[in-house]
Amino acid sequence: MPVISFANAKGGAGKTTAALLLATELAHQGYRVTLIDADPQRWISQWHELSGAVRNISIITEVSVASLQCHLREMAGQTDYFVIDLAGARDALVTTALGLSDHVFIPVQGSAMDAKGAAQILDLLALMKEKAGHAVAHSVVLTRVTPMVTTRSLLAIKGLLAQRGVNVLNTPIGERTAFRELFEVGGTLYSLDAAKVSNLDKARDNIRALADEVKRLMPMRIVRSGVGRVLNFNRSAA
Ligand SMILES: Nc1ncnc2c1ncn2[C@@H]1O[C@H](COP(=O)(O)OP(=O)(O)OP(=O)(O)O)[C@@H](O)[C@H]1O
Ligand SMILES: [Mg+2]
Secondary structure (H helix, E strand, O other), X not given: OOEEEEOOXXXXXXXXXXXXXXXXXXXXXXXXXXXXXXXXOOHHHHHHHHHOOOOOEEEEOOOOHHHHHHHHHHHHHHOOEEEEEEOOOOOHHHHHHHHHOOEEEEEEEOOOOOHHHHHHHHHHHHHHHHHHOOOOEEEEEEEOEOOOOOHHHHHHHHHHHHHOOOEEOOOOOEOOHHHHHHHHXXXXXXXXXXXXOOOHHHHHHHHHHHHHHHHXXXXXXXEEOOEEEEOOOOOOOO
């Protein structure tokens, strides 16, 4: 079961929002997701307190360097995807989580191209590869992209990162009220009221496309009830 982390050393880059959106979409599609809140600010835990139980989502809070690996081991049998939300830092917990990840997503704001925090994570990953011979797959995910951010400037950002050999997901996360709303009222994009939240259908399409891309990056085979099934495509909605 893949371990996915969201990291950017800069605060406010969009990590928690992206982590929650991906986790809840995968859960909606029927995957069992363990969402690990590894940020002392506890945004994911607060979302969970607001939301109550959400189908297919398990939450782990109070994570430390020492406990992270134990949590992954303990939950492995009942998890299809782990999603770890990290603090906007470059500390021991972030480093540990990166080392335990199958893929690290680095949210970068499409409008500000706020690259410093992202570069710190890229440097850390390069260091791990160089010093420990441990290569962790990673991609930048552009986020808070508005219609003001032109296709041309997005292509320029992608080109710049490609020059450094950094993969950029094809699906950017848009700037949307629905995404902020989740932290205000709890729940998922599928429990929000379309009459109250504008463009909810577009928000859902956006995150479905994101999850599809993530699943293509990390095809997985799980065994449940003794029957092996490939679950990266075509799961029915929860
Ligand atoms: N795609 C988006 N659309 C609209 N608002 C967004 C989006 N992504 C993030 N935000 C808003 O930007 C702010 C910062 O986002 P978020 O908390 O996800 O960042 P973070 O990287 O987790 O920050 P921190 O480093 O403090 O944990 C929040 O107010 C959030 O609601
Ligand atoms: Mg956060």
